[in-house]
Amino acid sequence: MKFIKNIFNFSESKFINYQTILVCSLPLLLITGSAAPDIIVTIISISCVLFLFRNNNIFTLFIDKNIFTYLFFFYFFIIFSSLFSSNIFTSLKFSIFYLRFIVFAFLVSFLIKNNSLKFYSLFFLSCAISVSLLFFDTLFQFFNGKNILGLQTVDSANRISSFFKKMILGSYVLKILPMFLVSIFFMIKKNKYNHNFFYLFYFIAATIIFLSGDRAPLLLLTIFSLGILISLKNYRKRIIIFLFFLFFIFSLLIMTQKRYYDRYIVRTLNEIGLSSDKNYNEKITNFSDIEFYNKKFFIFSPIHQNYYATAINIFKDNVYIGAGPKSYGWLSCSTYAQYQVDKFSCSTHPHNFYIQLLAETGIIGFALVLFAFIYFIQYLFVLKSSNQKKYEFTKEGLIVSLMGMIFHLWPITTTGSFFTNYNCILIFFCFGFFLGEKK
Numbered sequence: 001m002k003f004i005k006n007i008f009n010f011s012e013s014k015f016i017n018y019q020t021i022l023v024c025s026l027p028l029l030l031i032t033g034s035a036a037p038d039i040i041v042t043i044i045s046i047s048c049v050l051f052l053f054r055n056n057n058i059f060t061l062f063i064d065k066n067i068f069t070y071l072f073f074f075y076f077f078i079i080f081s082s083l084f085s086s087n088i089f090t091s092l093k094f095s096i097f098y099l100r101f102i103v104f105a106f107l108v109s110f111l112i113k114n115n116s117l118k119f120y121s122l123f124f125l126s127c128a129i130s131v132s133l134l135f136f137d138t139l140f141q142f143f144n145g146k147n148i149l150g151l152q153t154v155d156s157a158n159r160i161s162s163f164f165k166k167m168i169l170g171s172y173v174l175k176i177l178p179m180f181l182v183s184i185f186f187m188i189k190k191n192k193y194n195h196n197f198f199y200l201f202y203f204i205a206a207t208i209i210f211l212s213g214d215r216a217p218l219l220l221l222t223i224f225s226l227g228i229l230i231s232l233k234n235y236r237k238r239i240i241i242f243l244f245f246l247f248f249i250f251s252l253l254i255m256t257q258k259r260y261y262d263r264y265i266v267r268t269l270n271e272i273g274l275s276s277d278k279n280y281n282e283k284i285t286n287f288s289d290i291e292f293y294n295k296k297f298f299i300f301s302p303i304h305q306n307y308y309a310t311a312i313n314i315f316k317d318n319v320y321i322g323a324g325p326k327s328y329g330w331l332s333c334s335t336y337a338q339y340q341v342d343k344f345s346c347s348t349h350p351h352n353f354y355i356q357l358l359a360e361t362g363i364i365g366f367a368l369v370l371f372a373f374i375y376f377i378q379y380l381f382v383l384k385s386s387n388q389k390k391y392e393f394t395k396e397g398l399i400v401s402l403m404g405m406i407f408h409l410w411p412i413t414t415t416g417s418f419f420t421n422y423n424c425i426l427i428f429f430c431f432g433f434f435l436g437e438k439k
Contacts, residue, residue: 015051016115019044023108024122026429027130027176031163034422041425045100048107063106064435071102074368078325081361085324086331094326094419101428108432113439120186127180128201131173135204137162138169138211159213159263170214171416174221175426177205178404179433185396198235199242210250213263216414220407227403231384232396271301300351300414306341307332307350311359313339322362325419331359349417353409356418369418373409376402376434398437404430 022040029036075098082091111119141147141160149163162169180201187193206225209217229239254260274297298305310332314323317339323331331339333346340346350356357366380402383395408427416423 015047016111017118019047019107020111020115020119020122023111024119024126026425027123027126027180030172030176030422030425031130031134033165034420034425037425038421041104041421042097042100044107045103048103064109064438067435068106070368070372071105074365075099075102077321077364077368078361081321081365082324084321085327087324087327090330091324091326095324098325098424101424104425105428105432105435108429109435109439112433112436116186116436117190120183121192123179124183124187127176127183130176131180131201131204131208134162134169134173135208138208142211160211162212167212167214168416170209170212170217173205173208173212174217174224175404175408175430177202177221178224178400178407179430180205181400182397182433182437185400189396195235195238199238202242203246206246207249210253210260213260215264215268218264219413220410223410224403224407227380227406228400231380231399231403234396271298273297303344304351304414306344307347308352308355309341310339310345311350311355313341314359315362318359318362320362320364322358322360322365325360326417327360328356349419351414351416352411353415353418354411360419369409370411373406373411376405376409380406398434401430401434401437405434 022044026037026040029040075095078095078098079092082088082095085091137147138160141162146152147162151161151163159167160169161167164172181198184193184197184201188195188198206221209221225239225243229236229243232239254264299308311328314328314331317323328350329348332350333340350359354366354370357369361368380399383398383402405427408430
């Protein structure tokens with residue numbers, strides 16, 4: 001209780017120190033699930049708002065006014081959308097408290113700007129412990145079938161999950177990676193570490209993602225790596241050698257390990273309809289609707305195409321403002337059979353951010369997020385072509401955080417839900433890094 005009470009003591013130095021510790025604890029806490037990180041983000045956001053009310057003279061240090069206006073428009077829009085939802089309570093309960101993620105992002109940027117050395121030192125330490133622990137546990141599970149706690153995955157594809165209850169090991173490491181690399185670049189610039197730390201932890205992260213069997217994170221890692229290769233001129237030669245080395249190792253594993261060959265090659269070709277085994281998808285999912293599933297090509301897989309078709313059906317009835325955040329979960333199930341393709345349509349979300357946004361927030365919400373995605377790409381091109389001195393110290397960190405935001409919002413991939421606490425924390429966490437590096 002004394003610790004919590006001290007958080008709300010508005011001495012600026014204490015505020016910055018406590019918030020730095022709490023924020024930097026998140027990479028470790030996210031391994032335990034979303035409950036503890038969400039509590040921390042809530043405490044951080046409330047104390048931040050109270051601090052701003054008491055010290056409104058530093059308000060401008062927190063806020064980029066244009067981005068602040070944009071985010072608040074999106075915030076009030078999803079509340080407005082929730083008011084017209086068929087399940088107002090569930091939708092509105094999430095939308096109202098969405099504000100904490102926005103405040104969290106601006107706080108992260110404030111800490112980066114005002115306590116950068118301590119913040120990046122602690123954040124590097126937190127990420128290094130998290131990623132190293134997951135790396136050794138992943139290797140243990142790879143060779144033994146169980147992790148160091150004796151937990152065994154129950155996934156049908158025999159994927160590695162480490163300490164996670166869901167199959168999100170690769171996704172977690174991928175989404176932490178850009179922020180981790182930003183902290184490494186900062187420490188390199190401060191002459192605390194050398195460039196080998198960059199390659200070491202990049203290799204560890206890439207290995208975890210590959211061994212996890214998570215295909216979407218592996219695709220996004222490839223896009224991220226190509227972006228880093230193109231954008232970071234000073235690292236280009238070493239990165240080319242490094243990426244060829246990774247490609248060689250992963251190719252060797254695919255050729256020698258049947259489960260990775262099946263997962264990355266056979267299963268992928270079968271699910272998108274390019275396999276010679278025409279009945280594969282029906283056998284693994286027991287589909288019964290021959291008309292829908294007997295196609296030559298699928299978007300990612302038959303079940304994903306089912307979700308997308310269901311989401312589009314919802315969108316057609318809610319074109320402008322959508323059916324409300326978190327509405328797909330009940331509209332895709334038996335109560336609202338008019339939206340279903342069949343019994344397999346029922347899911348908590350349609351597994352793609354933009355398809356979900358169309359269904360749950362309509363054209364307006366979809367356009368707002370798509371605009372943000374385009375903004376990050378445009379900003380990256382401007383930054384890449386800039387030789388201004390003001391970028392000399394932070395250019396690597398800014399580029400990496402931008403690349404992180406781009407793959408967070410990458411449209412052509414399978415994803416989790418756009419409106420879960422876990423994903424919102426990671427998206428706005430990376431966004432906070434971008435805001436901090438941008439200043």
